[in-house]
Amino acid sequence: MRRGASRPDTPQRADAAARPCAPRHRRTELALFLRRWLAHPLRIGAIAPSAPALARAMAEAARTDLTNGNLVVELGPGTGSVTRALVAAGVPEERLVLVERDRHLHAWLEGQFPRANVLLSDARQLDEILPVGQAGRVSTVVSSLPLNSLPRSERDEIVRAAFRVLSDDGSLVQYTYGVPSPLPCEALGLTGRRVAFAAANLPPATVWRFSRAPADRPAHPSARNPD
């Protein structure tokens, strides 16, 4: 299921991911996205891939300081528009873990980002599927998941799994089409902040960044995994 985890880091080559999509490639991507939306509208949760303005805003909101071998995890990358923006913003493909549940989109992502670790899995299992030793070394989880159309229990499981793998000062970046926060901060022990608004997206979207509320931060790294 997991690919590429053991490959050594190589200097960033943003070529494939950062170059603008050729029109034919873009059409193929849109057609794939539409087919997957027709098959599972609620799971896909958007009628089109994120527009470049939203993808850039998500990438800018992500902490991309990857010292100490930290990683960036993306949940629900779809056809990879946010992924491309992350690479263009300087995240080496080798430091990206992409978690996509749809096998057609997973296969597409493997072709688009051959040096990333592309996992065919459910975001709820994030802490179980990360390569050994990488939990706690994730600086940002970037989520394009349709959190508002998921059952509350599933949404909460995903958020908890994300914060189990994030470093102590790590954050979760999520967009929403609504006005209020896409997450109930108090109930989940988080603080949330609106960090960007992308008007040039269909529909316009707001980007939020969530961190552990101060009382929820483990006093010591070992507190994350008491075992």
Ligand SMILES: C[S@@+](CC[C@H](N)C(=O)[O-])C[C@H]1O[C@@H](n2cnc3c(N)ncnc32)[C@H](O)[C@@H]1O
């Ligand atoms: C809104 S789409 C992603 C859009 C993407 N950012 C883009 O611009 O192309 C949401 C994605 O989340 C995936 N997804 C939904 N629930 C998931 C889950 N529990 N685990 C992993 N992926 C999931 C869907 O298959 C879909 O690809």
